[in-house]
Amino acid sequence: MSWQGIEGHDRVAEMFSRAFSRGRLEGSFLFTGPEGIGKRTFAFQLAKTVLCLSPDGFVPCGTCESCRLFDMKYRPVKEEVVRDEKPLPAKSRRAAPPSLEPDEPDDPLAFDIPNHPDFYYVSKPADRAQIPIDLLAGPKENRGRSGLCYNIFRTPYLGSRKVAVIDDADFLNEEGANSLLKTLEEPPRGAVIILIGTSAAKQLPTIRSRCQSVRFLPLSLLDLSTVLVNRGIAADFDEAKRLARFADGSCKNALEFNDASLETFRPVLYKQLAQPEIDALAFSKRVIEFVEEKKKDKEKARESELKRRRLALVLARAARFYRDLTRLLSGETSLLAGNIESGAELRLAAKNRPDPDRAIRNAERTVGALEQIDRMGNLPYIIEAWLSDL
Numbered sequence: 001m002s003w004q005g006i007e008g009h010d011r012v013a014e015m016f017s018r019a020f021s022r023g024r025l026e027g028s029f030l031f032t033g034p035e036g037i038g039k040r041t042f043a044f045q046l047a048k049t050v051l052c053l054s055p056d057g058f059v060p061c062g063t064c065e066s067c068r069l070f071d072m073k074y075r076p077v078k079e080e081v082v083r084d085e086k087p088l089p090a091k092s093r094r095a096a097p098p099s100l101e102p103d104e105p106d107d108p109l110a111f112d113i114p115n116h117p118d119f120y121y122v123s124k125p126a127d128r129a130q131i132p133i134d135l136l137a138g139p140k141e142n143r144g145r146s147g148l149c150y151n152i153f154r155t156p157y158l159g160s161r162k163v164a165v166i167d168d169a170d171f172l173n174e175e176g177a178n179s180l181l182k183t184l185e186e187p188p189r190g191a192v193i194i195l196i197g198t199s200a201a202k203q204l205p206t207i208r209s210r211c212q213s214v215r216f217l218p219l220s221l222l223d224l225s226t227v228l229v230n231r232g233i234a235a236d237f238d239e240a241k242r243l244a245r246f247a248d249g250s251c252k253n254a255l256e257f258n259d260a261s262l263e264t265f266r267p268v269l270y271k272q273l274a275q276p277e278i279d280a281l282a283f284s285k286r287v288i289e290f291v292e293e294k295k296k297d298k299e300k301a302r303e304s305e306l307k308r309r310r311l312a313l314v315l316a317r318a319a320r321f322y323r324d325l326t327r328l329l330s331g332e333t334s335l336l337a338g339n340i341e342s343g344a345e346l347r348l349a350a351k352n353r354p355d356p357d358r359a360i361r362n363a364e365r366t367v368g369a370l371e372q373i374d375r376m377g378n379l380p381y382i383i384e385a386w387l388s389d390l
């Protein structure tokens, strides 16, 4: 059984369902858990249920005016409207035509935002490092008279409830968080406010203490495989299971693993790591090429984000390779069975580099390089230093 087709979060659904049936589903919630496991999907379905005018138990009817409006979605515009410090109020943003050209039509993780007058959605614009306070409390010249905190207190258009979702809550700065405190502490009656972040530790204590915390767990292998098939990311269950195996319960990870160019680069990487000595100079060039080959994005910030993500993929695979090599060298040969991804190269590496201490050091050095990605802008430097240390 899965609540409204959402795999893997029945426990959370059950909890909300109980509160809902007792008429007590309201207030501020903090959803946490890794990216790509369905927190936003869950928040949206919860909103639809809460706003529905004649729900059937804990399921929206799908036909009332509220459900109909909720299903009229629009694709978010990547470059937000805040650049000139004059964002349109949430209401006019919602009026954006639903036919807006999505800028990444091939992105299976792209999602649409419900176009409902009593639903508000705020997230970090792609070109910003943080959630601008303007979206929460209105622009400077209009502070407190627009934005999410203002809108949620206005009389609902339909029914008696309002729902707000604040996505990317990891990127709330102190100013933005402060503007939210009063609203989170005493939301209007019947309102539901949901913050979505990756972990409770990443939220400011003032936010944490005002929200009921709801933890979402990574998806099981079976649930993730089902999601991958349902979303058309995997062609069949076998392919889904193959992708899910390395994805730590996250759809986002599975997709990255599915990146076709990584598929071709992976064997090249493993083969090089299995050599007695790595040709650091030549291979650095090859890794840099791979990291930079992704199509150019019109947004500079996004382009460098794409490069960082690609390097993170390479390093994560390399770290796994060295961890597996360490285990193999300490006699755990069972991990070779059925390992079509890197079994042959691991065997070769164990022959070429039979030193377990070196394998551990290399695993640690690779994780170190992974951690440098967010701190340092110079990716070629990270790559060269990493490879010459191996």
Ligand SMILES: [Zn+2]
Residues within 6 Å of the ligand: 052, 053, 054, 055, 060, 061, 062, 063, 064, 065, 066, 067, 068
């Ligand atoms: Zn309905």
